[in-house]
Amino acid sequence: MTLNEKTQANDMLASADILIVAEQENPRTLLRVASERLSTVRYVFVVAIEDGIAGVEERSALEYSDAVLIGWPDNDANDVQDAQNIENVAELVMELEKRIVVFHEAELNGGTARMADTLIHISEYVARVRKAYQPDFLLPTYAEIRRYVQRQWDEEEQLRAGEEAADNANSSENSNNQAETDTTNGTEKNNI
Incomplete structure (x- = not known):
């Protein structure tokens, strides 16, 4: 020592x-x-x-x-x-x-x-x-609390993934609608 x-x-x-x-x-x-x-x-x-x-x-x-x-x-x-x-x-x-x-x-x-x-x-x-x-x-016990928190985390991740998918779907739909509007407006301008 x-x-x-x-x-x-x-x-x-x-x-x-x-x-x-x-x-x-x-x-x-x-x-x-x-x-x-x-x-x-x-x-x-x-x-x-x-x-x-x-x-x-x-x-x-x-x-x-x-x-x-x-x-x-x-x-x-x-x-x-x-x-x-x-x-x-x-x-x-x-x-x-x-x-x-x-x-x-x-x-x-x-x-x-x-x-x-x-x-x-x-x-x-x-x-x-x-x-x-x-x-x-x-x-x-820490193990019990860790399992509980892990379940909460997994549920939150699933919600986030679902929200992201919905946001992506909405974003894609809005892009398609905007493209259709742009095409329609372009056609109308050409007809004038």
């Missing part, structure tokens, strides 16, 4: 210890932190993809993050409890933070595909943090 790797490992242990202490002093802090981090990353992703047409992967990543955030409980909600294993939750938050670094690098490089992939992983970690505090929370 290099000196840099040892330093990074020590920094991570210190950060995990800080998270554990924060949670012990103020229970459910990590629940709030996780939701805030995902909300922020989700917003950055929306801004990154808003200028183009979001593909299936981008839409799926966004829908997955939405599914994790929807109905996010207040810290004092009846179905929220203190985490049973604070160390595990702190580790999840540390992994979440590592993924946020990867997300930020992808953002700087303009890589929306990598941002989407990383958003999926961030959402997974946040869902697991939420589950630690809200055991009855049904974890959505």
